[in-house]
Amino acid sequence: MDNTKKLFRGMKADGMLTEAADLRAYLTGFESSFGFVYTDAQESLFFTDPRYAEGAKEALKHEFIGVMVAKNEDSVFDYIKSKKVKKLAVPLERLTHPEYEKLRRKFKLTDSTPVFREAMSVKSEEELDKIAKACEIAERAYGMLLAELKEGMTENETAGYLEYLMRKCGAQDRSFETIAAFGRNSSVPHHAPDDTRLKSGMPVLLDFGCKVGGYCSDITRTLWFGGKPDEEFADVYGSVLKAHELAKEQIHAGMKGKDADAIARNYLQSRELDKFFTHSLGHGIGINIHEYPTLSPKGEGVLKDGMVFSIEPGVYFEGKFGIRIEDSVRLENGKVVSFMKSDKNLLVL
Ligand SMILES: [Mn+2]
Numbered sequence: 001m002d003n004t005k006k007l008f009r010g011m012k013a014d015g016m017l018t019e020a021a022d023l024r025a026y027l028t029g030f031e032s033s034f035g036f037v038y039t040d041a042q043e044s045l046f047f048t049d050p051r052y053a054e055g056a057k058e059a060l061k062h063e064f065i066g067v068m069v070a071k072n073e074d075s076v077f078d079y080i081k082s083k084k085v086k087k088l089a090v091p092l093e094r095l096t097h098p099e100y101e102k103l104r105r106k107f108k109l110t111d112s113t114p115v116f117r118e119a120m121s122v123k124s125e126e127e128l129d130k131i132a133k134a135c136e137i138a139e140r141a142y143g144m145l146l147a148e149l150k151e152g153m154t155e156n157e158t159a160g161y162l163e164y165l166m167r168k169c170g171a172q173d174r175s176f177e178t179i180a181a182f183g184r185n186s187s188v189p190h191h192a193p194d195d196t197r198l199k200s201g202m203p204v205l206l207d208f209g210c211k212v213g214g215y216c217s218d219i220t221r222t223l224w225f226g227g228k229p230d231e232e233f234a235d236v237y238g239s240v241l242k243a244h245e246l247a248k249e250q251i252h253a254g255m256k257g258k259d260a261d262a263i264a265r266n267y268l269q270s271r272e273l274d275k276f277f278t279h280s281l282g283h284g285i286g287i288n289i290h291e292y293p294t295l296s297p298k299g300e301g302v303l304k305d306g307m308v309f310s311i312e313p314g315v316y317f318e319g320k321f322g323i324r325i326e327d328s329v330r331l332e333n334g335k336v337v338s339f340m341k342s343d344k345n346l347l348v349l
Pocket of ligand 1: 218219310312326
């Protein structure tokens with residue numbers, strides 16, 4: 001994957017320097033914990049320290065990019081200075097303060113963040129394939145977990161087991177800390193799994209995802225464990241699912257994120273549930289689990305074909321239960337296409 005030239009063209013600068021790991025991975029397709037990618041009109045270079053040089057040379061040997069060993073960041077900055085670069089594009093919000101201070105003394109800085117954000121939001125076929133695989137694995141692991149979910153299991157054990165199953169199915173990692181919430185804990189949207197044990201007659205909320213080739217999936221399912229579901233729970237579940245499906249049907253390319261959010265929010269309002277929908281409808285998904293665009297009442301960004309984002313309406317009754325139903329989706333030919341295939345009707349185990 002070579003996005004260096006494409007990104008550099010958008011920068012209006014003499015050179016572009018990128019250290020943040022996610023942005024570096026986007027430029028080169030090479031995931032690494034340390035390094036700098038430098039691009040100008042003549043060349044692209046991957047600077048790394050001696051510890052990583054061998055791995056970088058191996059990974060990038062047939063690529064567009066040269067690998068150089070740098071002692072420290074100063075030697076990288078000096079190299080760029082030696083090329084007579086005046087205006088340098090850097091992701092300003094991602095620099096440490098000392099880096100910023102050093103760089104601004106040597107170069108006129110321009111912010112590369114907006115160009116990265118826009119470019120990264122529209123996925124290539126290669127990126128879509130990785131996300132599709134990450135979604136497929138997450139769903140497969142979920143199916144395997146359902147067969148094993150038993151009374152007495154703790155939330156933490158369930159979260160760990162789900163992560164194990166995703167890796168067993170081929171994921172390189174989870175894409176964020178798995179949420180497993182039983183009973184009233186489901187009413188906390190970002191509950192941290194604890195030693196609460198699963199009992200009959202409890203809702204179960206699972207929010208999870210995994211990484212494949214550096215790209216994330218994100219999915220939430222809420223189900224009822226043991227016995228007949230509480231009537232209020234089943235009723236609210238139906239409303240959240242309807243909000244989810246309306247959003248899927250009506251979101252289209254050319255719409256702003258806030259208008260997408262309003263589809264679900266307005267429906268929940270008609271059911272007098274909007275005040276319990278305490279977060280946004282969705283967020284972009286890619287190398288990062290949360291990225292541009294934002295589907296929230298403040299989302300001004302316009303949705304485009306090739307964008308990947310979550311649709312995740314949720315309703316939370318404090319101290320009682322919470323319900324969230326989330327798919328990772330893409331926009332294709334102007335319409336929403338879900339990566340997920342599992343049935344979302346209320347599951348009673
Ligand atoms: Mn999400």
